[in-house]
Amino acid sequence: MIEVNELTKRYGGTTAVDGLSFTVRPGHVTGFLGPNGAGKSTTLRIVLGLNDPTGGSVTVDGRRFRDRPRGLRHVGALLDAHDVHGGRTARTHLYVLARSNRIPRRRADEVLEEVGLAGASRRRISGFSLGMKQRLGIAAALLGDPPVLLFDEPLNGLDPEGVTWLRGLLRRLAGEGRTVLVSSHLMSEMENTVDHLVVIGRGSLIAAESLAGFAARGTRPSVTVRTPDLTAFTELLTGEGARVLQQGPDTLTVTGLDADRIGELALRHRVLLHELTARNASLEEAFMELTADSVGHVAGADR
């Protein structure tokens, strides 16, 4: 469990994190979302004790992470896949980390196997692709078999097979009762992976809730209707209080009435329907809508 309380971090005049509070619970994959520059990485660094907060506090399983003499058995983290020395081999990198935390060497070999790097373990990291470095960072996070795992943009650079693998891994880790926090600036990456969301923008909390709850807060669900009887049906729907938008020669987008009710109306008034499709608001739309006010760098905004 990660508890963030009234966290604030200022760098000179800039406020990177501003009074942020949220809780990440075990047993779920929690997505940590926000546009670029929202303060995600700063928050994760403070969780790991690398940066000190200007105000507020963070505890991991009830204690400040900095107060633990060794970290790998408590929190496994992948902050930046490039945070390695290219001159060492993958296995030496892990042996060093394992040794510092009194973890046996064979555990390093195990996690290399688990992330699919066993074949490249004797190669120097400087020759690794970004995807391989991500896998190595994930291996390092798994070394101590920790109850809490933090991943900052872990999908970057992974191929489609790697993305599928990582999603499976995250779900499995959460299924084992661990606390799993995964950051991303792309909602689409998170959609099929997380159960809970913590969304921030400009260092402040925008939402902390389940995926379904978040989707419901965004654009309202709509229904697509195709019918040759366009004009008459539009009148009928408007009469029932719906908002109707004509999308094509025979297509309508209806909000304010659900698909069941529209089908019922069509049957009762003998209107022929060619299509009746309920569309849920996309998470991407909900995300864009909710973070629109807090996007730090909008293309062309400064002109």
Added chain:
Amino acid sequence: MTDTAAAHTKANANANANACAGATAAGGQDAEPRARFRDLVAAEWTKWWSLRSSGWALAATALAVVGFNVGMAYDTYRYWSERDTASRADFVRDGIPLSIAFSTDAAMLLMLALSSIGATVIVGEYRTGLIRTTFAAVPARRSVLAAKVCVVAAVTTVFGAVVSVASFGLTQAVLSGRDAGVALDHPGALRLVVASALLAPVSALVGLALGAVLRHSAATMTANVVVLLLLPLIFSADRHWAAVIDHALPAGAWNRLTAVGHQPVAHPWTAGGAWTVYAVWAVAAAVVAVASVQRRDQ
């Protein structure tokens, strides 16, 4: 070190947690072994030797320093016939074999190279970002730096000893071809060998400390040159106030410890004072390195 106290607290916390909650669902934190400082030393040792550049840098420095000294001895050997009889007769008495055994230029080269090698141990981690991985794995940052101090001090002391003994042995072997070499029991010889050997760890620790404070390669290298090489040039030992500063520097201490016999100096000081300067620099550098990581953001 500080680890022991932290480990006790940790052990108590674990005991409490177990008593209250029983076994925890996921993760092996109940089974966490006591944190040991020697594991950090072992990890830093592996870090050092797993980079090819570490070995190469030491080998190249050793070759350069020993080569410098032996080259000087060879020059003396070669142009021996050009010396007059009086100069040959006073050669050993004036202590010249000792000034050839480890020359001032070789000492400057040694300081420069070793301070860079010491600095790389920490600056390399900041340059690559590895430092964040390291400190996330070991939140006890001061213990990590203390482990680095131990490894740097140990490796460079052995290195210094090898280079200094090799320089002395080889130069005297060359000079003995003209019956002008001395043995290790010659007055001042052992002190010269030890002082030159210890110049290596003192320089490396200064580099490590400056690297830990400055974190950037170029800035650290510049600072190394200023502290170890430039300051001794600026504060030459003729005025009293300048001599005081000169004597407080590692280079000044090395000069005092390796000075041969009876050249008159304006402001004499004791060898014990010079050894103290070595010790103070080494300890102060270690303290600065360890303390520098505690409060700043990483």
